[in-house]
Amino acid sequence: MKEIEKQLKETIRQIVEFRTDYISNEQAVRTQLIEPILNVLGWITCNPKFVRPNATDENGKIPDYTLLKNGKTTLIVEAKNLSIDLQDKKIIDQLANYCFKSGIDFGLLTNGVKWLLFKTFEKNPKDRIVWQVDIETDKIEYVARSLSSFAYSNIDTLDILLKKSKLLNNGWKALIESTDSIVAIISQKLLEKIKSTEPLFEITPDDLKTFTKGKIEELFELTEIEEGEKANENGSTQTETGFAEGEDVIFKRHQKNKxxxxxxxxxxxxxxxxxxxxxxxxxxxxxxxxxxxxxxxxxxxxxxxxxxxxxxxxxxxxxxxxxxxxxxxxxxxxxxxxxxxxxxxxxxxxxxxxxxx
Structure with a gap:
């Protein structure tokens, strides 16, 4: 995971410095942004046993990247430059068509900054999006974990990993939505801790509740300030990921959708x-x-x-x-x-x- 995060930091640095190049030059996006990330995920882009760029499939289609494991196509990646709207239905349909005709379960759409993983055979279009990340604005740990879900070593169990993440995420949402219960539990633990060091000190339940609620909110809000300032120092701005909402993995905070x-x-x-x-x-x-x-x-x-x-x-x-x-x-x-x-x-x-x- 550390290697992935290291590469992501280098990629962010390049985007900030050479953004104008990546706005119109898809080849630069592919070789300088996308391929280094694929390599660190175990997809050796210079080895045709792992990656075949612009390879015509049996249906005459030419995906940007075909990822293979044990001689079998496991994932198709479509690359775009930064000026292209990745939410464009035509672009998504194009990749979905590649995947559908190849009989593979997942497709990946990226411009080097934003990455979107979707399931090919979901009936409802809204359910096709598995996750979407923006390496400039999302937490680097979350991005690394999301991208690692389709790493060479994980690709065989991608479905299982995503199902586990969904179950954990749904359970977490249910827990978080029971705010009063969480506040009560944490307040009680906090009181026990205080009493263990200051047994005679009196503190009211309302004070405990107010303090605990504030702390829970800060867990989801306060740490974002420093990250926003760091982004501004690098010449980028904090924006919401532009992709349509889909299934979150466990690493994305519930509060983003609440x-x-x-x-x-x-x-x-x-x-x-x-x-x-x-x-x-x-x-x-x-x-x-x-x-x-x-x-x-x-x-x-x-x-x-x-x-x-x-x-x-x-x-x-x-x-x-x-x-x-x-x-x-x-x-x-x-x-x-x-x-x-x-x-x-x-x-x-x-x-x-x-x-x-």
Missing amino acids: IREKISVTFPDKTVIKNKKVVVTFVETIKKIGPEKVLPLNLYRSGVAIVSEIKDDFYNQHKIGKYWIMVHASTKEKIAVLNEINEKLNLKLTIESFTNE
């Missing part, structure tokens, strides 16, 4: 801050306003200053320069804080909420 309230903030200069992660929008808005302007307002939540020059050891904060921004709050509380800042500083912001549906 309907959650988001925030959009529009400044008088027409700047819009709108991220799929509420915590990112919240922090970036305060950053643009200027934490030094918010600090004198003395805004607090859960007894902690929204903006402070001192780090709090109990609640999660994000650092902007010398300031610490308290992000341990629900979406509604974050909206309320932004509205309060807007009113007190007379910023004339437009603060709106929306969902990801």
Whole structure:
């Protein structure tokens, strides 16, 4: 897995540096982006026992790559340059036709950045998409695990791997949707831990519940801030994967598909801050306003200053320069804080909420 991640990082670096080349040059995409990834997955592109590029099949069709194991075609890969919309029905139908006539179960569509695996013989088109990844915007661990599902060593058991992932994912969704139960369990464990070190310390059930809920939300939101900043430093922007929704594998977070309230903030200069992660929008808005302007307002939540020059050891904060921004709050509380800042500083912001549906 480490080798795959290493190659993905190198591929991302190349995309950032030579993006204009890959927009129109499919051959460059194939040799510089796609083939190195196929090689690290065990598909030796220079060996016809493993990979046959542009090989005419028995039906006279010419797929970009035919992947073979023990002399048998196991996967067909169709490559495109970055300017091509991979959601184009004609492109998907073309690959599906190759796979159907070859009698193989899976096909792979990619432009080197986005990769889509689909099942050939599913009746419902919506059920054909097995997974879709974007190596620039999705977590590198998730991308590596998704791509490794069709590695040379795994291709024989791909169906089993995907079924296992689906069962685990469905079970995880059912568990996550029982939010109250999870909060109760974690709160109890947290209380036991506190009592083991501070037996006389009193803490209310409501405090435990509020803290636990906030921590669970942060697990799905807070870590995305640093990744977004790293992407921006590399000249890329955080965007949602453009493929149609299909079956998620276990490694993709349930929260990506869960309907959650988001925030959009529009400044008088027409700047819009709108991220799929509420915590990112919240922090970036305060950053643009200027934490030094918010600090004198003395805004607090859960007894902690929204903006402070001192780090709090109990609640999660994000650092902007010398300031610490308290992000341990629900979406509604974050909206309320932004509205309060807007009113007190007379910023004339437009603060709106929306969902990801």
